Amino acid sequence: MAETLEQDLTQQKLKEVKSALDSGMFIHVRRILQEMDPSDVALLFESTPTKGRAVLWQLVDPDLHGEILEELSEDVKDSIIRLMDPELVAAATEGMDTDDLANLLRGLPDSVYREILAQMDAQDRHRVEAALSYPEETAGAIMNTDTVTLRPDVTVDVILRYLRLKGELPEATDNLYVVNLRDELLGQVSLTTLVTANPSATIADVMDTGAEKIPADMEETEVAQMFERYNWISAPVVDDRGVLLGRITIDDVVDIIREDAEHSMMSMAGLDDEEDTFAPVLKSTKRRTVWLGINLLTALMAAFVSNLFEDTLAQMATLAVLMTIVPSMGGIAGSQTLTLVIRGMALGHIGDSNSRWLLGKEALIGLLNGLIWALLIAAVVAVWKQDIRVGAVIAFAMLVNMVCAGASGVMIPLLMKRMNIDPALAGGVVLTTITDVVGLFAFLGVATWLLL
Amino acid sequence: MAETLEQDLTQQKLKEVKSALDSGMFIHVRRILQEMDPSDVALLFESTPTKGRAVLWQLVDPDLHGEILEELSEDVKDSIIRLMDPELVAAATEGMDTDDLANLLRGLPDSVYREILAQMDAQDRHRVEAALSYPEETAGAIMNTDTVTLRPDVTVDVILRYLRLKGELPEATDNLYVVNLRDELLGQVSLTTLVTANPSATIADVMDTGAEKIPADMEETEVAQMFERYNWISAPVVDDRGVLLGRITIDDVVDIIREDAEHSMMSMAGLDDEEDTFAPVLKSTKRRTVWLGINLLTALMAAFVSNLFEDTLAQMATLAVLMTIVPSMGGIAGSQTLTLVIRGMALGHIGDSNSRWLLGKEALIGLLNGLIWALLIAAVVAVWKQDIRVGAVIAFAMLVNMVCAGASGVMIPLLMKRMNIDPALAGGVVLTTITDVVGLFAFLGVATWLLL
Structure with a gap:
């Protein structure tokens, strides 16, 4: 985790901007911002407290508003849009990709949303409304409609001349799509094929008809898994009749992959993925x-369990001193299993x-791990507290709790998935409750029974 | 986290394969495997216990060995290669990308490694040895050497004819690289430009000279951040004199992005990223x-702290019952902050x-959160234990520990980064030790002072 060059540069810019802002050198800041790539400016906003963002935003070239907004995370984007006049937001959205625009609109208050739609030309509005008609986090919602389509019966040479007339292609175009008169997807032709094929061949001769098509209602997580597994750069999206609707490109998928991977870590700490x-x-x-x-409820539950043994604790304060060790080790062992199982489930390995x-x-x-640490803790306690019996009891409790932790770490997420509860969010709380309760019962219960 | 179609299919195949294996129907299994995409077969191996993998591997078509190995995670790949004869490994590596092959070789025992190199032709061996000369996890180690290079003075038309003769291009080729006689990178020409440009223009006219170049010694994490930020599909790698060495493609970067994002989650549970x-x-x-x-050491440390108050605990068993609540809440609050800061540092937002x-x-x-829950816990304890003074003490301890948890959650990872310790791995342990010790001291210490 050594600090990388790239991060150094951002932090340096950030310091420069900060000190320029503090001394009121707004023109200087404006100049720095102009020299930066929009994605670097976005990073600057992500790294700045909310108040500073408002001032900074005033200094950004309005022509770049759209590009910067596209790169921001949900929460930060929302906080900035709230600062802007609806007309400015509408102006900023010009030239945005359909999917990014739809995603932006989803988060906006109704009045702003309608104003932006009203300011678009009919074709754009139609496209955005189509994207908005698909549920969030499905292929339809993340696709772009900027596909280049061909008919099967023309020659490669004709297509090359057509493309030269057209002059440019949408970003991340690696395939052109071949459709019939009803816009049904017949196959695809890669740019590689176009530049290497015999110019007199027809598109039907050179097109790839076996490529997979993504149904518009497929979940984005699954789309990402397919991109990852098959090393795609873009893929066509079709409706249930096979009509080409648009395409998904790897740059949008990369964001989904990162969010998915981060989701578990953030959820396990009870945080929102997009937490700013x-x-x-x-x-x-x-x-x-x-x-x-x-979590206070689970801590109280553990307290209620130890409360059952208040008399025991009153008679042997040593037990009070030692009673946190077993639940703590159970929690750690259980979390290891839980983390592995949650990741395995996300990768589709477990069923x-x-x-x-x-x-x-x-x-x-x-x-096995219970045995190792049970013996060790028994030895430590026997020496420290000069009491072999307490050592034996803590060893027994450790063993029971570790087995229970391992089993719970597997069963809890599987059961939760079946009940449609996100195990990354709720799994840890349930697991700790179990390892706390079992650990305390095993330790204090057996101690009460054997030692008093 | 609803079970996706894709995952259903894999699990279905897995069941089918498993029951066929159990009943000894090896020919049937072989047929199922033949019908599957190599990346799906890789998923099958990831989802199978080690013993099953050995049997399955015998049934896989040897022609697909290489493609499947490329898709497997480190640990699983190692376990399978250990089962294979060196000649078979050598045969499997034919046609592999340089970076994947180098990565595979890094993990192998010396004898196997040398045998494989010996079986390669001179040019391939030279390329792999070049890739192996870069440290792991740098741009040089993950690049491919399959670039297509052009001279600046030829026309687009000549290039198009050259490509037609060549017949095919390496996978994920979106740019061709323009180099001078010393192989120094002058610029790049995208396939899009080639198909849209005037055929009589020279490469020098249409090439993009402003594109970023990746130094061979840049860390792969930083390479991934650049791909993510600038939406690249591939990028050229150069040495310190600007000589083109190879290119990095998005499919390799996607794996790095996932691994980086998973790294924090796995490390926080003390697990290896590639844990099988x-x-x-x-x-x-x-x-x-x-x-x-x-973690047992930290639990023991907490026990030593409570041991200091053994007399207090002996006199008031109620304190023993309640003493786990404050450390537990501090641990949770601190983990939230720690998780946020670790993610922020990984994204380059914090400095x-x-x-x-x-x-x-x-x-x-x-x-603020301390205040809320301090008041609540004080009320609960006052009612439950009929003792307002104990309630006041626990509220005070809660407040102190929560502030301390928030501050530690920021300071620990920052300090660790400065000391080159991975905060995702070690941060949690140090944090819990602090919140345990502070929580117990604040609660038992003040209780001893005020209540006895």
Whole structure:
């Protein structure tokens, strides 16, 4: 994790901009911003607290507003759009990709949204409304409509002349799509094929008819998995009659892949994927407080369990000193299993065919690691507290809790998935509750029974 | 997280393969495998316990060995290569991309490695040795050498005729590179430009000279950030004299982006990025045991702190019952901050210019959330234990620990980065140690002072 050159540069720019802002040198800041790539300006906004963003935004060249907005994460984008007049937002959206524009519009208040649509020409409006008609996070919502289509019966030479007349192609174009009169997708021709094929061949001769088509209602996560697995750069999207609707390009998929991969980590800490690190304090406090409340309930539940053994604790304070060790180790072991299973499920590795094997494996790992650390903790306690019996009890509790942690780490996410609960979000809380309760019962319960 | 179609299909195939294997129908399995795409077969291997993999591998068409190996994760690939004769490995590597081959060779025992190199033709061997000369996880190690190069003084028409003679282009080719006689990179020409430009124009007229070049020693994480930020499909790699060495393509970058994003989540649970979910029990046990040992130390440290207050606990068992609540809440609040900061650092959002602001923000969130839950827990304890003084003490401890958790969540990863320690791996342990120790001291210490 050494600081990279790229990050150094951003941080340097950030410092420069910050000190220029502090000393009121707005013209200087404007000049710095003009020299930067829009995606670097976006990074600058992501790295700036909300207040600073408002001032900075005034200094950005309005021609670049659209490009910068496209690169921002959900939360930051929203906070900036709230600062802008609807007409300015409408102006900024000119020339945006359909999918980015639709995505932007989804987040806007109704009045702004309608004003922007009203200012577009009929064709653009039609395209955006089509994109908006697909549910969020499906192929239809992330596709672009900027496909170049061909008929099968023309020759490569004719197409090359047509493209020369056209003069340019949409970004990330690697394939042109071949459609019939009803716009049904027949196949695709790569640019590579166009430049290497015999000019007198027809498109029908050289097109690839076996390429996969993405149904418009496929979930974006699944689209991303297919891109990743088959190393695509773009892929065509079709409706249920096979009519070409648009295409999805790798740059949009890369964002989905990162978000998907980040989703589990953020959810496990009870955070929103798009959480803005530099959001205002009150907004962040509100978002996190629910999660803390839920966790307070689990902490109280553990307290209620130990409360059952209050008499035991009163008679042997040593047990109070030691009682946190077993639940803590169970929580760690369980989290390891849980994390592995959540990742395995996201990658599509875990299902009915192998979950029982995995349950056995993780329980066995719990048993083996339990044995190792049970013996060690028994020895430590026997020496420290000069009491072999307490050592034996803590070793027993450790063993039980570690096996239970391994098994729970597999079963909890599988059960949650079946109940349509996100295991990355809720799994950890349930797991810790189990390892706390089992650990305390095993330790304090057996201690009460054997030692008093 | 609804089960997707794609995952359903894999799990279905997996079940079919498993039951066919169980009943010894090897010919049937062989047929199923033949019908599958190599990347789907790779997924099947990722989802199968190690023993099953050995049997399955015998049934895979040897012609597909290379393609399947390319798609497997590190650990799984290693476990399969260990099963193969060196000659078979050598045969499987034919036609592999240079970067994938180099990556494969890095993991192999020396004898196998030398045997494979010996079986290659001189040109291939030279290319692979060049790739191996760059340190792992740098641009040089992940680049391919299959670039198509042009001279600046020829016309577009000549190039088009040359490409037609050549007949095909390497995968994911979107740009051709223009070099001088010393192989120094002068610029690039996209396929889009080639098909749209005037055929009589020279390459020098139409080439893009402003495109960024990647130095061979740039870290792969930084390469991935650049691809993500600038929406590239491929990018040229040059040495320090500007000589073109190869190119990096988006499909390799996608893997790096996923690994980077997963790295934090896996490290936070003390797991290896490439951890194989279906590895043998003993291997997994060994890998996880160190992490549990480290965490046992922190649990013991917390126990030593409560041990200081053993007399207090002996006199008031209620304190023993309640003493886990404050450390637990501190741990949760601190993890939220830590997760956000680790992600922010990975995305390049956090540095000197804004870390102090962030420290203030997170401490303030800790204070506000601390206030909310301190009041609530005080009320709960006052009612439950009929003791307002204990309620007041736990509220005070909660407040102190939450502020401390927020501040630690920012400071720990920043300090660790400066010391070149991976905060995703070590941050959580240090954080919990702090929130445990501070939480217990604040609660038991103040209780001892005020209540006895």
